[in-house]
Amino acid sequence: MKLKLIIALLLFQLGFSQQKTCGTDAQIQKIMSDPVAKQKYLDFQKKFNIELAKLQNPQNETARSTNATIIIPVAFHFPEIEANSPDRACLQGMAQNQVDILNDAFNATNSNIGLWTPQVQAFYPGTNLGNLNVRFVIANKNHPANMGLSNGQQAITFRKAFLNTQNGDHRDIRWKGYLNIVVKTLCCDGTTGYYTGGNPDEGNLIVLHKDAFASGSGCPGGYVPYHAWSRGRTAVHEVAHYFSVHHTWGKQPGANVCAPSNTDEVADTPQCIGTGNYWPEPGSVAGCVPGEKSLTMNYMDYTYDDTKFMFTAGQVVRMKAYYNAVANQFNTNVLSSEDFEFKDFSLYPNPNNGSFKISFTPESNEEIEIVVYDISGRNIYNKTFQNSGVFDQELQLNTISSGSYIVTIENGENKTAKRIIVE
Ligand SMILES: [Zn+2]
Structure with a gap:
């Protein structure tokens, strides 16, 4: 009992000394x-x-x-x-x-x-x-x-x-x-x-x-x-x-x-x-x-x-x-x-239910590739879009299960990655 009490006091002291x-x-x-x-x-x-x-x-x-x-x-x-x-x-x-x-x-x-x-x-x-x-x-x-x-x-x-x-x-x-x-x-x-x-x-x-x-x-x-x-x-x-x-x-x-x-x-x-x-x-x-x-x-x-x-x-x-x-x-x-961060970039809503919008102003004339990876790195969505000025697309990953995913967006030499949460 005594030993337990001493240990408890020591832990209390330790806790006290670690006040944040x-x-x-x-x-x-x-x-x-x-x-x-x-x-x-x-x-x-x-x-x-x-x-x-x-x-x-x-x-x-x-x-x-x-x-x-x-x-x-x-x-x-x-x-x-x-x-x-x-x-x-x-x-x-x-x-x-x-x-x-x-x-x-x-x-x-x-x-x-x-x-x-x-x-x-x-x-x-x-x-x-x-x-x-x-x-x-x-x-x-x-x-x-x-x-x-x-x-x-x-x-x-x-x-x-x-x-x-x-x-x-x-x-x-x-x-x-x-x-x-x-x-x-x-x-x-x-x-x-x-x-x-x-x-x-x-x-x-x-x-x-x-x-x-x-x-x-x-x-x-x-x-x-x-x-x-x-x-x-x-x-x-x-x-x-x-x-x-x-x-x-x-x-x-x-x-x-x-x-x-x-x-x-x-x-x-x-x-x-x-x-x-x-x-x-x-x-x-x-x-x-x-x-x-x-x-x-x-x-x-x-x-x-x-x-x-x-x-x-x-x-x-x-x-x-x-x-x-x-x-x-x-x-x-x-x-x-x-x-690189795309100009006027937005991805919303986030968290979402598998549907979300991506918009930005491309700086390169090349096409736009969007890939979504799950947390184990598996490619679960991949689509290339023609570049026609301001990019504004809704992605619908309807069968996606809840969790955390990485979305990469590539336009010419410019590339960015975002994490999304699907609820
Ligand atoms: Zn503070």
């Missing part, structure tokens, strides 16, 4: 305490709010209906890893894994999106699933100078940038125009990640603790995903902060989470109490308003990774507004043609 915290609010508070940074932040908020108002205006059909794929060039930085470390290849693999997780989360194609069942939705009337239609790609050409990177290599640095992120130097102008993700030791208050504030043209970034990065078995040096946040969703949470999305329990640090003024400024999330670090069942945590439930499965709560699986449509509107406000700050010449 997001450091973004502290970063924003730091900005607000510096008059110059604060003014810049407030000026940008005005710009963001103009874009948000356009998207929220029911009369502005042009702004609201635009659904072209957003392309975000990504760069990873490992400031604690030596340039000649034998672990580089392993960490590069984790970086790609983390990007795949971001793509799944922001496009609602993550493998557990099916947990948003009608029964779960019934707890959250008025809350809709969000899908940003975005593609995060690790940049692979035209890298900043003197980084030891050549064309064709991925923008992943070791000891080359962001050496001083611990004490507030949270940007590197050499890396402007990228979504920078720094992975390092965050000591020692339980912070698993944060977004530094600022915009892409300043070389801003998100920082992840090395045990809250990607998923899988990890790499030497402590880059091993801790079980409670082992699905790479700390980065999903922090990238959403980067895109101006607040915690579901409100945006004012330290304020009463249920104060009417302390909301996340999103219409389709209930006012939440802010859940701690555990795995609550959907609908099991009360919200601030009697009868409402906290949205514990939302990426902007603190629940553990296995529990979180969705953004709402309202949160996605904030992301789009942020992107529209900074779109011209992202580099457009740092991705090779293999990662």
